[in-house]
Amino acid sequence: MSKHAVLPILIALAAAACVTTTSQTPPTPKPAWTSIYTVPLDYMVSCLSQPAGEGFVVAQTPSPQPGVTAISYVPRSAPQAESRYLVSRVPDGTLQVSWQRLGSVGGLDWLDVQARERANRCGGTA
Numbered sequence: 001m002s003k004h005a006v007l008p009i010l011i012a013l014a015a016a017a018c019v020t021t022t023s024q025t026p027p028t029p030k031p032a033w034t035s036i037y038t039v040p041l042d043y044m045v046s047c048l049s050q051p052a053g054e055g056f057v058v059a060q061t062p063s064p065q066p067g068v069t070a071i072s073y074v075p076r077s078a079p080q081a082e083s084r085y086l087v088s089r090v091p092d093g094t095l096q097v098s099w100q101r102l103g104s105v106g107g108l109d110w111l112d113v114q115a116r117e118r119a120n121r122c123g124g125t126a
Contacts, residue, residue, distance in 0.1 A: 003036060028064060029102060032099050032112045035116070037095045037125050038123070044087055044122055045069050046097055056078070068087065069086070071085040081111065082102045
């Protein structure tokens, strides 16, 4: 290769090396499901925060956004499969409950179904 061809490549590499990247927060995962309930907020949060048997760790966690209560739901056998309920009041006075999977483990349809059944029991629709 001639030096005329190498010079543009070196300039491009030098420019790419000088580019600064900003640390970006990862995008919020989309909910696996969302439902609306008509029970009081405190009741729903209390109910969803109850222990879920020996196989899970359930706890209120810091909320990702104001006005939302987050309740983590983590299988003891698969802590990388952390998931959470997000409970918020909507303008018409009802509650919106969303279920997010934070972990990157696939094949958790059973957990999504179990979480929805739990929320439906707490919301009085089961």
